[in-house]
Amino acid sequence: MNSIQNPHLKFDFLALGESVVDFISSDPVANLGEAAHFERFAGGQVANLAMNMARLGNRVALGSCVGEDGFGQLIRQKVGAAGVDLSCLQISSEAPTTLIPVTRTTRGTPDFSVYRGADTCLQPNENLLDAAAHSGIVHTSAFALSREPARSTILQALEVARQNGQRVSLDPNFHPRIWPDVADFKAILQAAFRYVNITKPSLDDCIRLFGAGFEPAEYAAHFLQWGAEIVAISLGAEGTFLATHTGEQYRLVPNLISVADVTGAGDAFWSGFLTALLDGHSPLDAIRSGQVVAEIKISRIGPLTANLDRTEIFSKAQLIQYQTCHM
């Protein structure tokens, strides 16, 4: 552990939302129907972020729901082995563990199907709400908010977090296969944003929500208007755009590094970003730390290694170049 731990907090970070099994095709194919062999991984963006946050030395709990089945046991085992507290991990007998078959791609968007199951069954029990009240940052995702009863449970937990002075972050990851109705998605997301301090949409998320053809600053303005204080828009190869409610605007210049595996780069960025914010760094330094962890992830195949040294990350973050944008 090398975090600045607040002794009044139970956890530095509570991740609320999906843990799933990903079935990834062994061969790169264009269409799921063409894939004959699959490898399964314990994952889901929220569970992956929880594991990354633990690897960075944070005290982390995962508020998620799995099925009473072998895949649920697998997730418990993997998430626990990464150092994540399991006291808020619920088990439902109502539905199997959520499963997502996805094609391996060399380039382009993978083909996937979503078999929603237990992740939607998250209940607002005492454990979960107590953790929400006593975690430095409570995080969730649009995926998790897309179905009841998980949606109501998470909104209640976010409210409890804010009432207790904690910060809330939200990944507005949008895909039409999760939210067929964009208007519906936008309304529910906006309602959730009344609790949100920190968000990191992708440019694709922004385009799907607010239409194409705008500048990053214009997209960021929407999220700031909804109540966010720190908005980091990931622009892919173009880097990251940051806007804050105090009027700061920056753009990170990405380093030219050799890419081994971009899978999980977004979750890696999130973990460096939120860890720096937990340690009291400025929003600008936080996205620079996010960039450092994303680059560590991209440069090697597989998940982040355990016990990343955050002091080293924060030092490297000071070397990440940025531009100040003028409004």
Place this chain on the structure above:
Amino acid sequence: MNSIQNPHLKFDFLALGESVVDFISSDPVANLGEAAHFERFAGGQVANLAMNMARLGNRVALGSCVGEDGFGQLIRQKVGAAGVDLSCLQISSEAPTTLIPVTRTTRGTPDFSVYRGADTCLQPNENLLDAAAHSGIVHTSAFALSREPARSTILQALEVARQNGQRVSLDPNFHPRIWPDVADFKAILQAAFRYVNITKPSLDDCIRLFGAGFEPAEYAAHFLQWGAEIVAISLGAEGTFLATHTGEQYRLVPNLISVADVTGAGDAFWSGFLTALLDGHSPLDAIRSGQVVAEIKISRIGPLTANLDRTEIFSKAQLIQYQTCHM
């Protein structure tokens, strides 16, 4: 084709119910969570039976529903390649293709999870009901009857079939993971049996429905009382017990053959059994034909070969020994 085709019929056989993708673990493991690699197969008992019936030279349609996804395309392709008519195969945008991960086992019961999806969405459209009215045997399964709206669609189709003088067969395959409530299962199954002429429960199905400790004849009596005319109970290594509404009772003595792969033996039996009934054979000769096809299946790895010669099967059936049981 070598069937005795009734020119007034559109199909010899209409299979109503589940088509699914099975994800079978590459290695034999006790628990799904332990399996890292999976191979996917287009299957489902109803779709498998449809393919077997086509391989035996019957004119077959599959009344089933798949998702608007790669797995749905895979099923269409596989089922079509086996010679099954696809005009009653529906595609739903409401749910993904039903998916069943299952462990490979060397012995014992496999571990599995069921991700119900599009198979439950079967709609009673004109095509489907017209096929039900004009198919010699209309077949379905308890699995398919376990969820609405498929249940109501299938019950309506069975009613149409009987009103038009066709025969109905039902596989009362029961598993607590599909029907958590046995009383509920029994009530719905009994209601469906008012349309059923032919059934082939396993001994396990009988025990789950009516309790342990009874003789095959006693289990058969329940199904006859519910309205079935031909009840074949598969007893595994103990062979098959047959009872009819006219009071006949027989028991097949299984041949001692070398077992290569028992997967799909039940569906293979069904196909020989129903093909013989379609060709006007007696119930006794029909289960003997079922036994012949099951033995062909068991003696080799993989699915039944295409274009099985039914004349040859019927000849071999005459060599299958049986005992007449006295009540």
